[in-house]
Amino acid sequence: MTESEKMEVRRMYQEGVSISELSRRTGHDRKTIRKVVQEQEDGKKPLSGTKRKGSKLESYKPYVEQRMRFGVLNAERILREIREQGYTGGITVLREFMHPLRPVVSAKATRRFETGPGEQAQIDLGAFPYIDTEGNRRTLWCFAMVLSYSRMLYLEFIKASDQLHILQALRNALEFFEGVPKTILSDNCAPLVLSNDGHGHVDWQPVYLDFAKYYGFVPKACKPYRSRTKGKIERPIRYIRDSFWPTAFVDLAEVN
Incomplete structure (x- = not known):
């Protein structure tokens, strides 16, 4: 030795x-x-x-x-x-x-799906609870968008998970990327999706569908209970939660 x-x-x-x-x-x-x-x-x-x-x-x-x-x-x-x-x-x-x-977690293997430049982006929303200065339990929401090919990431904390705040954050993300991908993959959250039969037919919220037509992208939703379909965006949310939250901040501008 x-x-x-x-x-x-x-x-x-x-x-x-x-x-x-x-x-x-x-x-x-x-x-x-x-x-x-x-x-x-x-x-x-x-x-x-x-x-x-x-x-x-x-x-x-x-x-x-x-x-x-x-x-x-x-x-x-x-x-x-x-x-x-x-x-x-x-x-x-x-x-x-x-x-x-550590808790034992067993998961089925998921086939990795890759896309070309400009083909796809994925979006997600995560809840981040915190206690304010008066001891009240509150929640911020982290909107995340990642370009599937380059993994370039946009994050923005928003006050609510309603349609208005989500679409404002999505607009900010498109301006940040200075471009629009061909498709944007999301989960089946109520502000964007009315229903998803799991076999390719999705009823979209009319305002989100109009938003997609205006910016020129095709909205897509992952299959119900298959959030791993958009695994590229799940990881950044988990990383922020595990490594940086909870954190001290004065207002929304500071945490962003």
């Missing part, structure tokens, strides 16, 4: 990775790993009478468990939070601790 490998083994051991796990990761037997972690940094004198330090994560585990119970499952976000509290360890030991606590 090289000196750099030994240093890496010692580092991971100090972060709480077990002898058995280190053996599995490096391919060396446990006896060799144990000898490495017991040596002093000069690699000559064994550490006598010393005990292994506890994991740097130990005192933060209750906080991590609490955050996960509240639905915060992003390790990078939790790492930022506990580092603000004084945690000095790495993300590897945090992920290993979080892994068995």
Whole structure:
């Protein structure tokens, strides 16, 4: 084992990775790993009478468990939070601790569908609850539009999820992109869709249909209960929610 490998083994051991796990990761037997972690940094004198330090994560585990119970499952976000509290360890030991606590999710494979430049954009709306300065529970809505080919993204927080606010945000997005895609794929939210039989026939809200004709795009809706059809736009909403929310802000302009 090289000196750099030994240093890496010692580092991971100090972060709480077990002898058995280190053996599995490096391919060396446990006896060799144990000898490495017991040596002093000069690699000559064994550490006598010393005990292994506890994991740097130990005192933060209750906080991590609490955050996960509240639905915060992003390790990078939790790492930022506990580092603000004084945690000095790495993300590897945090992920290993979080892994068995995560809910088991099984999903069917979804075929990836790609489009050419200018062919398609996808839009979505996500709810972002917060507590105002008077202690009242309120909600902002994040409108998102992504160009399917380039993945160029537009986000705008709006006060309501009604048709007026959605179409205003969509108009702002088209102006931001300085162009209009051939089709815009959405889910089946009531401000845009009256009904969708799941077999290709969609009854659109008349105002949205007029909006589409004016700007020159074809509206399309994903099949009911198949939101993964527009997976390109689902990921940015999830990323904003996991990594940046909740956040402190004064007004809508500041959060945008």
